[in-house]
Amino acid sequence: xxxxxxxxxxxxxxxxxxxxxxxxxxxxxxxDYAFGHALERDTSAVVEANGGKVLGKVRHPLxxxxxxxxxxxxxxxxxxxxxxxxxxxxxxxxxKQAAEFGIVKGGQNxxxxxxxxxxxNSLGLQTxxxxxxxxxxxxxxxxxxxxxxxxxxxxxxxxxxxMVQAGVYxxxxxxxxxxxxxxxxxxxxxxxxxMKELPTDDPLFGKGLIRADGRKIxxxxxxxxxxxxxxxxxxxxxxxxxxIPAAEAFRPLKDGGCVLAGG
Numbered sequence: 001x002x003x004x005x006x007x008x009x010x011x012x013x014x015x016x017x018x019x020x021x022x023x024x025x026x027x028x029x030x031x032d033y034a035f036g037h038a039l040e041r042d043t044s045a046v047v048e049a050n051g052g053k054v055l056g057k058v059r060h061p062l063x064x065x066x067x068x069x070x071x072x073x074x075x076x077x078x079x080x081x082x083x084x085x086x087x088x089x090x091x092x093x094x095x096k097q098a099a100e101f102g103i104v105k106g107g108q109n110x111x112x113x114x115x116x117x118x119x120x121n122s123l124g125l126q127t128x129x130x131x132x133x134x135x136x137x138x139x140x141x142x143x144x145x146x147x148x149x150x151x152x153x154x155x156x157x158x159x160x161x162x163m164v165q166a167g168v169y170x171x172x173x174x175x176x177x178x179x180x181x182x183x184x185x186x187x188x189x190x191x192x193x194x195m196k197e198l199p200t201d202d203p204l205f206g207k208g209l210i211r212a213d214g215r216k217i218x219x220x221x222x223x224x225x226x227x228x229x230x231x232x233x234x235x236x237x238x239x240x241x242x243x244i245p246a247a248e249a250f251r252p253l254k255d256g257g258c259v260l261a262g263g
Contacts, residue, residue, distance in 0.1 A: 001195060003216045004136045004167030007038040008251040010113055013134030015046035017222050018081055018111055025109040026111075028057035029070055029078035029094055031086035039085040039113050061088040065095045075103055078176060092257075099127055116162040120237045123229040128237075132137050132224050137204060138238050141210045141221075144203040151170035160235040170202045171216070178229050208246065220249040 026047050030040045036059070044054050044154060055077045058070045063256040071094070074082045084091055091112060098110055112119075116134040138159050139149035148169070152161045178194040179185045192214075200216060208218045221239040231237065253261050 001171060001192070001214045001216065003171040003208065004163055005090060005114075005134075005220070006215075006250070007042045009037070009136075009220050009244075009249050010134050011039065011042035011046045012249065013220050013222050013242075014111055014113055015043045015052075015083075017242060018132060019047055019050040020111075023081040023111070024052040025079045026052060026054050026081045027074045027077040028083045028085050029067070029074055030056065030057055030059045031062055031090050032059040033062055035087070036085045040083070041084055043085065043113055053102070054167055059154060060086070062091070065093065067094045068101075070094075071101050071103065074092060074098075074107065075101060075108070081109055081111050083111045083113055085113050088119070091115060092119055095123055095131070104130075113261050116157060116164070117160060117235070117237060118162055119223055121160075121235065125231055125237065128225045128226045130225060132221055132222065132241070134222055134244070135163045135238075136218065136220055138168040138221065138223065138240075139166075140226055140236065141240075142253055148204060158234075166204045170200070170205045173202050174198070174200050174210075176187040176225065202214075212254055212261040213253060213256055214260065215253075215256075217246045217250060220244040220247050 028040045030036045040057060045053060058073045060067065060070050082098065084094055086094065091114065095110060098104065102103070104110065110131060112131050112133040115131065120128045139145050148166065149160050152165070153159060173175050173189065174195055177199060178191050181198065182190060182194055185191060196210045196212065200210060205218050208216060210216050221240060222242040223246065226237055226239055
């Protein structure tokens with residue numbers, strides 16, 4: 001089972017939206033391991049399919065502290081968009097150092113291809129404002145999300161949940177529903193089959209389904225990080241730019257090459 005997001009969904013949401021709004025030339029700053037490569041590959045494909053061009057790319061070691069040489073290459077490319085095909089500390093450090101190099105002030109824009117709300121919290125709105133990203137879930141979208149976030153925050157010292165933490169909650173809840181329906185958890189394959197058979201329905205992701213390939217299908221959302229003056233209270237960080245319907249949010253089943261789906 002695969003909940004919440006994958007590299008195709010992130011690339012499809014962020015890459016397509018940015019190209020369509022004029023960000024037609026890209027340079028990738030890519031973490032040099034399988035995840036970074038996949039994110040770069042999928043976003044490049046979306047950019048080019050929508051009429052954009054990839055002017056170059058550079059791969060950096062995982063968990064590096066010095067992005068100076070990589071950012072200088074991005075800067076010299078003159079690409080309109082610097083795509084950050086990395087995550088976690090690498091994303092935070094690359095955004096901070098990009099600000100120090102004046103990349104955004106110089107007319108280029110950053111696209112965060114995997115950004116969590118905890119990353120934005122770490123960066124602060126002054127540094128992260130204007131960043132565009134795709135996420136599967138945001139705490140301040142529905143009453144159910146807000147109620148979950150309130151309980152989560154109370155239990156974790158004021159921190160708010162990311163889309164991954166919400167996804168884990170939803171996935172485990174659906175697993176437990178499947179076990180309850182079977183009255184047993186002894187046969188793992190039977191539980192998985194039952195999870196695919198039962199429609200998904202939980203407070204955080206709403207109604208949906210699990211495809212034959214194990215992909216949980218739901219809407220995705222394109223967000224922009226607010227300016228400091230737009231934020232009204234703690235963790236009020238995102239404004240919604242677009243909703244990507246579930247039918248369009250994930251790689252079509254026929255294109256996945258999954259043996260479970262006859263690929």
